[in-house]
Amino acid sequence: xxxxxxxxxxxxxxxxxxxxxxxxxxxxxxxxxxxxxxxxxxxxxxxxxxxxxxxxxxxxxxxxxxxxxxxxxxxxxxxxxxxxxxxxxxxxxxxxxxxxxxxxxxxxxxxxxxxxxxxxxxxxxxxxxxxxxxxxxxxxxxxxxxxxxxxxxxxxxxxxxxxxxxxxxxxxxxxxxxxxxxxxxxxxxxxxxxxxxxxxxxxxxxxxxxxxxxxxxxxxxxxxxxxxxxxxxxxxxxxxxxxxxxxxxxxxxxxxxxxxxxxxxxxxxxxxxxxxxxxxxxxxxxxxxxxxxxxxxxxxxxxxxxxxxxxxxxxxxxxxxxxxxxxxxxxxxxxxxxxxxxxxxxxxxxxxxxxxxx
Amino acid sequence: xxxxxxxxxxxxxxxxxxxxxxxxxxxxxxxxxxxxxxxxxxxxxxxxxxxxxxxxxxxxxxxxxxxxxxxxxxxxxxxxxxxxxxxxxxxxxxxxxxxxxxxxxxxxxxxxxxxxxxxxxxxxxxxxxxxxxxxxxxxxxxxxxxxxxxxxxxxxxxxxxxxxxxxxxxxxxxxxxxxxxxxxxxxxxxxxxxxx
Numbered sequence: 001x002x003x004x005x006x007x008x009x010x011x012x013x014x015x016x017x018x019x020x021x022x023x024x025x026x027x028x029x030x031x032x033x034x035x036x037x038x039x040x041x042x043x044x045x046x047x048x049x050x051x052x053x054x055x056x057x058x059x060x061x062x063x064x065x066x067x068x069x070x071x072x073x074x075x076x077x078x079x080x081x082x083x084x085x086x087x088x089x090x091x092x093x094x095x096x097x098x099x100x101x102x103x104x105x106x107x108x109x110x111x112x113x114x115x116x117x118x119x120x121x122x123x124x125x126x127x128x129x130x131x132x133x134x135x136x137x138x139x140x141x142x143x144x145x146x147x148x149x150x151x152x153x154x155x156x157x158x159x160x161x162x163x164x165x166x167x168x169x170x171x172x173x174x175x176x177x178x179x180x181x182x183x184x185x186x187x188x189x190x191x192x193x194x195x196x197x198x199x200x201x202x203x204x205x206x207x208x209x210x211x212x213x214x215x216x217x218x219x220x221x222x223x224x225x226x227x228x229x230x231x232x233x234x235x236x237x238x239x240x241x242x243x244x245x246x247x248x249x250x251x252x253x254x255x256x257x258x259x260x261x262x263x264x265x266x267x268x269x270x271x272x273x274x275x276x277x278x279x280x281x282x283x284x285x286x287x288x289x290x291x292x293x294x295x296x297x298x299x300x301x302x303x304x305x306x307x308x309x310x311x312x313x314x315x316x317x318x319x320x321x322x323x324x325x326x327x328x329x330x331x332x333x334x335x336x337x338x339x340x341x342x343x344x345x346x347x348x349x350x351x352x353x354x355x356x357x358x
Numbered sequence: 359x360x361x362x363x364x365x366x367x368x369x370x371x372x373x374x375x376x377x378x379x380x381x382x383x384x385x386x387x388x389x390x391x392x393x394x395x396x397x398x399x400x401x402x403x404x405x406x407x408x409x410x411x412x413x414x415x416x417x418x419x420x421x422x423x424x425x426x427x428x429x430x431x432x433x434x435x436x437x438x439x440x441x442x443x444x445x446x447x448x449x450x451x452x453x454x455x456x457x458x459x460x461x462x463x464x465x466x467x468x469x470x471x472x473x474x475x476x477x478x479x480x481x482x483x484x485x486x487x488x489x490x491x492x493x494x495x496x497x498x499x500x501x502x503x504x505x506x507x508x509x510x511x512x513x514x515x516x517x518x519x520x521x522x523x524x525x526x527x528x529x530x531x532x533x534x535x536x537x538x539x540x541x542x543x544x545x546x547x548x549x550x551x552x553x554x
Contacts, residue, residue, distance in 0.1 A: 019519065020516070023512050023515045023516055023519070024512055026436065026515065027508045027511045027512045027515065028508065029436055029439050030436070030486075030493070030511070031492050031493055032492060032493075032494075034439070039439060039441075042439060043440070043441050046440060046441075053440070056436075056440070057437075058519075059515065059519060060433075060436045060437070062464070062468070062515065062518050062519055062522065063436070063515060064429075064432075064433035064436070065461050065464050065465065065468070066465075066468060066487045066518070067429050067432065067433065067487070068383075068429070068461055068465065069465055069468070069469075069487055069488055070381075070382065070383070070385060070487070070488045071382040071383060072465070102469060102472060102473050102480075102484075105465075105469055
């Protein structure tokens with residue numbers, strides 16, 4: 001080595017030599033305690049240049065961070081229904097499929113980094129609560145930011161407000177959200193494998209089999225498909241929907257069913273104000289039926305009662321029915337059906353009613 | 359002793375789940391046993407002083423804290439070898455909690471780098487970093503020399519570092535580490551220049 005230190009290329013290569021030396025030292029010191037001889041040799045190297053020390057620290061940090069690698073092989077107890085034994089547990093090393101191990105870690109990491117902010121990095125929840133309704137119950141939840149949620153029958157939702165966002169997790173049933181306008185804190189509803197993001201608007205979300213049904217009554221929302229359905233329990237996590245697949249915008253008057261089975265979304269349906277009112281009449285505790293098939297009417301009523309109403313006679317399925325009824329007065333509906341169509345309403349047991357032609 | 363200790367009964371019920379949980383952080387059976395033991399002692403002590411409202415999550419929280427402490431102790435060992443230098447020998451004095459997201463992002467890059475390694479090198483690296491085998495144990499199990507083990511580890515480490523750098527180049531990110539180091543590096547180059 002002579003005076004060529006000033007030439008940039010040379011300095012560059014000098015630097016990478018130092019990095020390589022630092023790596024050799026990190027590995028040499030890794031694990032068992034080094035001999036005094038080795039240790040003083042190491043300190044000699046360190047004292048030769050502050051660059052050595054910096055490089056060593058840099059490399060050591062990488063080496064130490066890798067100690068957190070194994071965390072992604074084991075599930076977290078709270079995040080899984082049942083904590084499983086780590087995949088590698090008790091596996092003989094000769095049978096160890098390293099590629100599979102890496103695959104698992106990589107998948108867990110992808111989830112951890114892109115979908116979910118870690119607990120620690122997550123801003124503290126300012127407000128958190130759980131709400132639910134029994135079968136037949138409908139109630140309004142006034143949230144602390146001024147937003148209102150109308151919870152339909154047999155629904156469950158968790159709410160968590162963080163510094164940066166307002167998060168709702170709808171795990172069961174249906175809810176109508178009237179979101180207080182706050183552009184700084186998006187209001188995000190997680191339901192099934194979807195996230196609905198709003199700023200200040202009104203919309204309803206219903207959890208249906210393998211998907212959600214969404215109706216926007218005011219303003220605009222965006223919907224993203226998540227890689228994984230949101231957990232039913234545990235802490236609410238602020239998922240980064242910006243990174244999730246396809247953000248679909250929806251505006252006032254549109255209704256869409258998102259179904260994870262046939263990935264493709266059914267086209268947004270434009271709804272008339274009247275149709276929306278009919279669809280969301282439950283908000284006022286009312287059923288509106290307008291020339292609907294009896295099967296549909298009964299399916300809707302069944303959502304609001306623990307009693308199962310069954311059309312036991314296929315001949316009457318296609319009858320059409322209309323009317324305006326109170327949700328909490330299902331006997332009145334049955335009475336009307338009975339009188340208007342001459343249908344026999346038969347109480348089979350406390351929890352079972354059969355409908356058939358008289 | 360108290361006639362009844364909630365923590366004790368909770369601990370007995372949770373012991374095996376705590377151990378499973380700790381496998382996330384520690385690989386050695388003995389280390390896990392130690393942490394479980396410490397967790398109980400610590401929880402038992404604090405139960406005497408205060409009412410623990412949610413003993414279950416309390417136990418998991420303590421276990422995690424102790425395990426992360428163990429990890430950082432292990433991490434500081436490399437620093438200890440640096441001896442008495444003029445400044446404190448800490449690599450990064452932020453708490454793990456503050457760095458967690460960053461660490462995960464780094465691990466994504468590392469994982470990719472390790473996936474690209476040749477099979478034997480990859481195996482050695484995983485045995486060391488995930489299964490916690492010592493260099494000597496790896497050498498014995500794979501029937502190779504300790505020197506070869508270290509060669510593989512050094513190679514893996516180099517790839518990890520390279521992965522990190524290419525990541526940084528791509529995003530020119532707000533990585534505090536590089537930011538911290540840039541000025542120092544420049545100063546050094548200047549000083550070296552004037553020395554000549």
